[in-house]
Amino acid sequence: MKKAEITYLLEQYMLGRLTESESEALLEQTSQENEAAMLAVLQEYLETESAGAIPVDPAVLAQLVQRIVSVDKGLVPIRRKRRHWVWVAAAACLLGAGVFAWYTWTPKPPAIEVAQPQAQRFKNDVAAPAGSRAVLTLGSGQKVVLDSLSTGTFGKQGAASLVKTGSGKLAYNALDKTPAEIVYNTLTTGRGGQTSVVLADGTKVWLDASSSLRYPTAFGAGPRRVELTGQAYFEVGKKAGSPFCVEVGGMEVKALGTDFNVKAFTDESVQVVTLLGGKVLVSRDNVTTDLSPGQQARVSDHGGISRTDQADIEEVMAWKNGYFVFHGVDMQSLLREAARWYDVDVENRRKDNPKFYGEVSRSTPLSDLLKAMELSGRVTFGIEGKKIIVLP
Numbered sequence: 001m002k003k004a005e006i007t008y009l010l011e012q013y014m015l016g017r018l019t020e021s022e023s024e025a026l027l028e029q030t031s032q033e034n035e036a037a038m039l040a041v042l043q044e045y046l047e048t049e050s051a052g053a054i055p056v057d058p059a060v061l062a063q064l065v066q067r068i069v070s071v072d073k074g075l076v077p078i079r080r081k082r083r084h085w086v087w088v089a090a091a092a093c094l095l096g097a098g099v100f101a102w103y104t105w106t107p108k109p110p111a112i113e114v115a116q117p118q119a120q121r122f123k124n125d126v127a128a129p130a131g132s133r134a135v136l137t138l139g140s141g142q143k144v145v146l147d148s149l150s151t152g153t154f155g156k157q158g159a160a161s162l163v164k165t166g167s168g169k170l171a172y173n174a175l176d177k178t179p180a181e182i183v184y185n186t187l188t189t190g191r192g193g194q195t196s197v198v199l200a201d202g203t204k205v206w207l208d209a210s211s212s213l214r215y216p217t218a219f220g221a222g223p224r225r226v227e228l229t230g231q232a233y234f235e236v237g238k239k240a241g242s243p244f245c246v247e248v249g250g251m252e253v254k255a256l257g258t259d260f261n262v263k264a265f266t267d268e269s270v271q272v273v274t275l276l277g278g279k280v281l282v283s284r285d286n287v288t289t290d291l292s293p294g295q296q297a298r299v300s301d302h303g304g305i306s307r308t309d310q311a312d313i314e315e316v317m318a319w320k321n322g323y324f325v326f327h328g329v330d331m332q333s334l335l336r337e338a339a340r341w342y343d344v345d346v347e348n349r350r351k352d353n354p355k356f357y358g359e360v361s362r363s364t365p366l367s368d369l370l371k372a373m374e375l376s377g378r379v380t381f382g383i384e385g386k387k388i389i390v391l392p
Contacts, residue, residue: 160218190210211265
């Protein structure tokens, strides 16, 4: 295929206008044999874009680079914003299954050269975590490691029985509609852990790594209150006249039947609430804002609340879906998340803080994430023991 034809297909992809036949033609060109030529054409395209002739969405560009460097060329349909079907490469990519291409976005178009992995720097690789690493603290203070439990009912707390389901979830079955006493349990995940729980009112909660949830084993009359640290996704069970309230670090999220995500790690400077369905009220220091589906509230340490009308739901929910997804996230934020997931520390020997776009499976080793970031050509990493080193 001639260079002009390839350029046309790339432009159509970036604009979301590919027809099915054009998508198939572009897919044929993204073979391993044509990879270098495709990247060269894309580099020239970026240089054209930098002159202001062609608009480019950085997130779409990140996806396009991923398509080109894919190793496995199985066909997977993806629905584009303009409702065209685009047949693209399957998720196994240059650095192994589940790793997508990355680059930094700066005023100068980035080089698209793929950095070769440095086996020596990553010889002390860290495997993806296994198990929930969840601990349940009962009302008596007794601690139970969830991974050590067999399936079935394993106890009673207040007015609810405790069950470990066949899928490994923790569930509470209410025994009385009006409990005589309120007993609190706390579910905690360590670094590299994730778990979920079904509360006595039917509310489902997914808990991210380095997080904890304190809750009553059965809810009485009035508001249903829980306390969170870290990050969790809630699908709230409906109960007329009884709002569901999440308290975290001076902030309160009040909901009825609602689906929302709360991110409030102590090492982050803001608390973030993202609403997927229903309606919530976010409050702190006598300041309140309401959210509709797709909106996001960001609460600063000083108590101010800002609202975004179009939240990046894919990025917000990536942790629950088993991925790191970053659409313009800075390196330091990204590495904090990696540290929580892989149970490592970070030593940053650089002063800059570049932004990245891409997607990486959480089930891959730490080195895959770092190698993917190195595709930018602007950052280099090493692994020493249980520590990520950001090299100068």
